[in-house]
Amino acid sequence: MLPAVAVAAVAVAAVVAVAVAVAVAVAVAVPALRHRLVRSALRRAGGRYRRRLEALGSDVRLSQERRLRRLLGTGTGTAGGERGAAGRGAGRGSVPWLPLSPCASPGRLGGVPGAASPGAGSLLYLDALGAAFPRALARRGTALLHWTPGCPRAPAGWPLPTLYCTPAPAGALPSRAAALRVQLLFALRQRALHVLEAGLAAELHDALVALRTEWPQLAQELALGRLSPQPGLPEGLRAECARGFEGIAMRLWPQLEVVVLRTAHGTERLYCDSLRQADCQGLPFYCPFYQVGGGESLLGVNLWPAEPVTRFLLCPDWAFCEFLPCPANKEPRTVLLDELWEGREYGLVVTAQPGEYRCRTGEVLRVAGFHKQCPMVEPVRRESHTLSVRGESIPEEQFCQSLCRALRMWPGARLIDYVCVESSLLGDSSGPCAPHYEVFMELQGLRDLSEGQRYKLDQCLQEDFPVYKSFRFKGSIGPLRLHLVRPGTFTRLREALGSPLPMPRVLHEEQLLRLIQGSVVS
Known part of the structure; x- marks a missing residue:
């Protein structure tokens, strides 16, 4: 028989052990329970907003009129006249070339100013992600x-x-x-x-x-x-x-x-x-998101996480949008959200918040289809990102396609990264030759390129861009120069950019140029 004191001690120890176990279980369970409750509430809110978006998509023209009224601060009686000035008739005939001014990001990715509710984009994201991948939340x-x-x-x-x-x-x-x-x-x-x-x-x-x-x-x-x-x-x-x-x-x-x-x-x-x-x-x-203006203005959302092709639904209540058909006519006239054609490309013009009217974003979109009346779009390119030393204007996306085509002619080579420089930025270091492009590449599988291989890229550009070929034939544009850089160069270049922005494919800063020139190995 154990003494009474020992029995009491064992009992107390058992009680303490149980209490500690319960406390640990509660400490673990409470955050998990709180997470589940908040997740459930947010999913319900996301579902409600998605249903609201579906309703807005049933009459895109009316939704855009209401959005424009709020942006202009007008009453219902003048909305039609204001819309005519901003989007119809004579006011729509010419689009001023204005940079998209930085927009505040209310609610942090909650939508553009004046959107239906703060956090709308993120609520839709959580709802779509949870529906497609239940364990993802x-x-x-x-x-x-x-x-x-x-x-x-x-x-x-x-x-x-x-x-x-x-x-x-x-x-x-x-x-x-x-x-x-x-x-x-x-x-x-x-x-x-x-x-x-x-x-x-x-x-x-x-x-x-x-x-x-x-x-x-x-x-x-x-x-x-x-x-x-x-x-x-x-x-x-x-x-x-x-x-x-x-x-x-x-x-x-x-x-x-x-x-x-x-x-x-x-x-x-x-x-x-x-x-x-x-x-x-x-x-x-x-x-999940389609944004413009450095990622500050949220214009659309991808509601289909599991699909391999990314398509963004342009939300009619988030901004007033106009579209310039591509290629543009001599006198470009915009069309509105309810006037788009599937399969066609358009330049995007946005009125996102008061004081920023009809701003041309430089984005080109392709209409991939419709969800009710709302267009689903795929970003194609940025008009402002081009190479040009003689006015030939080669879009960076198409330059990349020519580069990849040339790369297929170099057995064993895989492109890791690249950047282009117009010779005007090089100054005296470019030599006495005609204006030209210089391309800096990081490759895997090849340590050096022959002169014949280097010429393949210039040849592909001539085949893909007749204007460039004409200038090369006349000698007003010199041959493209190709440089290989050591591994890790572009990681350091992104660090030197100093901000989390997409990698520029055309360098315009001498500091960044010096960094990449110092990494050339061939």
């Missing part, structure tokens, strides 16, 4: 890889911050490389990830490049527990990285369902293609 199941120095911008799912396993302060570090590296470490700690999210495709690309080049050091840091001890994780990381990096995302995070990219079109397509072919092989890519 799990607590701490999303890793964010996004650099936001000095100007923190919320992630796509900002109304539900418990989605993210990566701490918000990590993105605000002054160094882009350091921010992405810290966020990658937090992502590697969470093996039960369902979503990889990045602001730019280039950010996810560079984070996974860091994994390729630094995985022994990353495994060492995780083993030492500088974040927190992770038994078993470093060995698994080392084993998977040692097997190679094709499909590495699915192997490191077996429950991964989707890659979310805030910006995946334009110059970011090159990185998307690279990720799909290698590190993120087998994963769907979802770009």
Whole structure:
């Protein structure tokens, strides 16, 4: 028989153990329960807003008239006259070439000023993502890889911050490389990830490049527990990285369902293609928002996360939109949201907030279809991003197509990145030759190019652009010069840009030019 004191002590210890176990269970359960409750509420709100959007799409013309009234601050009695001045008749006949002024981002991705409700875009995102991938909204199941120095911008799912396993302060570090590296470490700690999210495709690309080049050091840091001890994780990381990096995302995070990219079109397509072919092989890519003006004005949303082709629904209650048919006539006249034709391309003109009327964005869109009366569009190119040394105006998207065609003639070569420079920026270093382009490329599979291979790109440009060929024949444009740079050059170039913006394909700053010239190896 145990003494009474000993029995009491054992009983107290048992009670304490039970109390501690209950406290731990409650501490774990309460955040999880709170996450589920908030997620459920946000899903319901997103569903309600989606139904409202469906109703607005049943009469696009009326929805746009109401939007324009709010922008102009007019009453219902004058709306028709104001609309005629801004969008119809004589007022629509000529479009002033105005830059799209920076717009505030109310509610952080909540929509353009005056939109129906703050956070509308993110509510629609959460609803669409949860419907297509139910586990994607799990607590701490999303890793964010996004650099936001000095100007923190919320992630796509900002109304539900418990989605993210990566701490918000990590993105605000002054160094882009350091921010992405810290966020990658937090992502590697969470093996039960369902979503990889990045602001730019280039950010996810560079984070996974860091994994390729630094995985022994990353495994060492995780083993030492500088974040927190992770038994078993470093060995698994080392084993998977040692097997190679094709499909590495699915192997490191077996429950991964989707890659979310805030910006995946334009110059970011090159990185998307690279990720799909290698590190993120087998994963769907979802770009939820269509934004203009440096990502500040939200104009459309992608409601179909699981579909392979990205299409954005232009929301009639978020901005007043006009469209210039492409190619433009001598006297361009805009058409409105309810006057578009499927399959055609249009330049976008936006009135997004008071004081910013009929701003030409430089975006060219293709109408891919309709959801009720709302057009679904695909971004095609930016009119303002062109190469021109003699007025020949080669769009950067078409230049990239010519470059990729030339690349197929170089056996074993794979394009990692590239940038173009017009010889006027080179000054005396360009020599006494005629104005020309210089192209700096990072390739995989080739260390040098013969003169014949280098000429292939100039030849492709001549075949694809008759005006360029004519100037080359006359000698008023000199032969294109091609340079190979060492690995990692473009990662450093993106760091030097100093802001999380899409990679420019035409350099206009001497500082950036000097950086890339110092990395030429051939």
